[in-house]
Amino acid sequence: MERLVQRVRDAFRSGRSRPLSFRRQQLEALRRLVQERERDILAAIAADLSKSELNAYSHEVITILGEVDLVLEQLPEWVTAKPVKKNLLTMMDEVYVQPEPLGVVLIIGAWNYPFVLIMQPLIGAIAAGNAVIIKPSELSENTAKILAKLLPQYLDQDLYTVVNGGVEETTELLKQRFDHILYTGSTAVGKIVMAAAAKHLTPVTLELGGKSPCYIDRDCDLDVACRRIAWGKYMNCGQTCIAPDYILCEPSLQSQIVQKIKETVKEFYGENIKESPDYERIINLRHFKRLLSLLEGQKIAFGGESDEATRYIAPTVLTDVDPETKVMQEEIFGPILPIVPVKNADEAIEFINDREKPLALYVFSRNNKLVRRMIDSTSSGGVTANDVIMHFTLSSLPFGGVGSSGMGAYHGKYSFDTFSHQRPCLLKSLKGESANKLRYPPNSQSKVDWAKFFLLKKFSKGKLGLLLLAILGVVAAVLFKVLDY
Amino acid sequence: MDPFEDTLQRLREAFREGRTRSAEFRAAQLKGLDRFLREHKQQLQEALLQDLRKSAFEAELSELSISHAEINLALRNLRAWMKDEKVPRNLATQLDSAFVRKEPFGVVLIIAPWNYPLNLILVPLVGAIAAGNCVMLKPSEVSKNTEKILVEMLPRYLDRSCFAVVLGGPEETGQLLEHKFDYIFFTGSTRVGKIVMAAAAQHLTPVTLELGGKNPCYVDDDCDPQTVANRVALFRYFNAGQTCVAPDYVLCSPAMQERLVPALQAAITRFYGEDPRASPDLGRIISDKHFQRLRGLLGCGRVAVGGQSEESDRYIAPTVLVDVQETEPVMQEEIFGPILPIVTVSSLDEAVDFINRREKPLALYAFSRRSQQVVKQVLARTSSGGFCGNDGFMHLILASLPFGGVGASGMGSYHGKFSFDTFSHHRACLLRRPGLEKMYSVRYPPYSPRSLRVLLLAMETRGCSCTLL
DSSP: OHHHHHHHHHHHHTTTTOSHHHHHHHHHHHHHHHHHTHHHHHHHHHHHHTOOHHHHIIIIIHHHHHHHHHHHHHHHHHHSOEEOOOOGGGTTSEEEEEEEEOSEEEEEOOSSSTTHHHHHHHHHHHHTTOEEEEEOOTTSHHHHHHHHHHHHHHSOTTTEEEOOOOHHHHHHHHHSOOSEEEEESOHHHHHHHHHHHHTTTOOEEEEOOOOOEEEEOSSSOHHHHHHHHHHHHHGGGGOOTTSOOEEEEOGGGHHHHHHHHHHHHHHHHOSOGGGOTTOOOOSOHHHHHHHHHHTTTOEEEEOOOEETTTTEEOOEEEESOOTTSGGGTSOOOSSEEEEEEOSSHHHHHHHHHTSOOOSEEEEEOSOHHHHHHHHHHOOOSEEEESSSSGGGGOTTSOBOOOGGGEEOOBSHHHHHHHTEEEEEEEEOOSOOGGGGGGGSSSOOHHHHHHHHHHHHSOOOSSHHHHHHHHHHHHHHHHHHHHHHO | OOSSHHHHHHHHHHHHTTTTOSHHHHHHHHHHHHHHHHHTHHHHHHHHHHHHOOOHHHHIIIIIHHHHHHHHHHHHHHHHHHSOEEOOOOGGGTTSEEEEEEEEOSEEEEEOOSSSTTHHHHHHHHHHHHTTOEEEEEOOSSSHHHHHHHHHTGGGGSOTTTEEEOOOOHHHHHHHHHSOOSEEEEESOHHHHHHHHHHHHHHTOOEEEEOOOOOEEEEOSSSOHHHHHHHHHHHHHGGGGOOTTSOOEEEEOHHHHHHHHHHHHHHHHHHHOSSGGGOTTOOOOSOHHHHHHHHHHTTSSEEEEOOOEEGGGTEEOOEEEESOOTTSGGGTSOOOSSEEEEEEOSSHHHHHHHHHHSOOOSEEEEEOSOIIIIIHHHHHHOOOSEEEESSSGGGGGOTTSOBOOOGGGEEOOBSHHHHHHHTEEEEEEEEOOSOOHHHHGGGSSSOOHHHHHHHHHHTTOOSOOOTTO
């Protein structure tokens, strides 16, 4: 593992990944990869998650194409140095912030959206000029294999390498030194990744999880709310980090919500859900069994059917859920939707604030004031009001968590910034040394006063004022020189 | 008995109650901070003199004025910074409200070092307050006199339910780090930086680490040696060299070394007189431990200028060492003292290789008349927290530049608006309408190629040659 990382580091040191033209070339190759090998990619995702190819396309591929197009368009702007506001002392100098690559980036993917959760960060890392080591999740085996097969065929093989393997290989990998690690996965493993990163002082972006609450106000269009919630909850069989995890609402709304979600599920997947090509399966037996255990002792309003042979769990809704029970203790990550009754919005806010900050917060209401209040009184990675999931799809919004749901963010320009070092640069000339006399010892009170003047004075309006001050500065410097003698 | 739990609990509750949220509250705290600096100016100068023999000039420039400037900047811009930032929308979200909300993290821990004990605790504090957090401050116990004022006086100027100053040495700091904070801001050594990050990892606490390193200073043959010597000497011997961004060592050709050494001697004499020990403008080493450490380094290479030391007042003369080998101790650790080693290289390439072989420094300096060929070359071929061409750490005083390290010199940055952003969670918000459901139904199952086509259009995915269509 050490040699592998060293090879990638040497490739980065060669400087090959830095020129804009090279980055564009690699990104264009990535785009071609996605378009030309679409069939293979979709087949792999479909095999891993029992997902229809249409779903795989709209869940994963669309996002990647959108992202690479955005980056290709904006990259020339992003890589240029940004001049900054100067003060009196730096008036004649070149002052700017230059984005630079960090070096070797490690991207660890997750199994639930196995392709996009590798590709989207990869696009950002390449755009920022880094070399990248990619570690797909071993649980989504087929996608891991296809990534290992396809990436070397389209991208520079020394700069971008796929490493496959399980816990053992990942642990070995984490012992190595990287310049940034982006990890998507569970909170528990997030801590392990950060602890490993601490040994090398490697900055990290952690995209973790949590229980994303969904508050339904009595003043809302319940039909629409339930349809949208059902869409976000049951897509990918509930295995989405920003799926609405549980519902909070007044007790009187429960039965209506149950009814409407039930109808929606029928609309989406038909009478025989098992036969619908649009309904996915649970990734493996361990998670399947875990999810079934969450149903124990619960009031199942509808759903609850399961089939171990195919790892099928029906879209399920639970009512009158006790917050102390297991289903409310861990991120569900499955097609089970608990409804926890609360008295009102205040109680909902308190309920949410008593718990870890979630990755997403959802609130459904026609009342704008209430929506704002819910946002103002809570914290979360992101928020979508009157819908679910959608804040993920706007690349001008940063996507990331807070507290135990993660740290850092990416998507669009945020990816580029995450994988760059923003280096402040101040370029002076060796001339004008006499003006510097003010700052050299031996010091005096008058020098102190002048120093304060230059440091604290705002950049005054009008170029004439500036010129005057500059002249004053030089005059003062000359005076000091004269006085010295 | 955990001395911090109660205080922490108090801060957490105050945050939860929302006390720090309003702009008025934050502004009031910042104004309190400003008053603290004004009303205790003399005491603070006295304390800095006792801790580091810091002259009034240095105290004004590097501790007081900078803190005032940051407070004023924050007060002027607070409301603008706090505003929700609207973002561009795509076709699918055209009718929605999309913005980034800046939120406080909660309870922030700021750990400060002893070399600029006021600046390095107050400037981060300004950012944390402006961003709406509650803060626990841990000043350095090494700069004892300044610590005393911070512990006894500062809390009187801030809302005590939201801000606390705690005391302690390494052991207490270790205890402190076992607690859960919502953000940790640490300035100090690389070694302790790792400990802080490891502790933060246990609670998934995000961190900003302002660490250190050996800041290289490349001096090209084509330059005026006296000008270069003035600038290098000023920034090397400021605060008796105890500055994280001070030029740590010089890289130049043997010919340049010949010209630089007498120029450095001239600069030192001009700044501090024939007997630097008598100059009120030269600081002292903070502690016996560091004094002994630095005294040991005086044996490396050959002393070309200075080299004297006096234990009784922890004085080390402004020193220049030549004939220094890469393997010697003075080139192995961050010097953090008034000693400037010169390492000779035969070319720009060799200098760049030398720099790149080592850890990324906090600052990098290059001096040359030939800006394009030399200065910009060094800049382009290396990495560092920040960079200054033809001067010392001037880039620090501009609040419009982010100040921070990279690699072993740190992560994250601050100053000015960067402080506010560092201490804020940037929350993505998308507020949609309950209506227009027909438009959105294209995304619902059962799926078809047609619905996919419409989706692609809405998400503005161009030139898609999707085989599914």
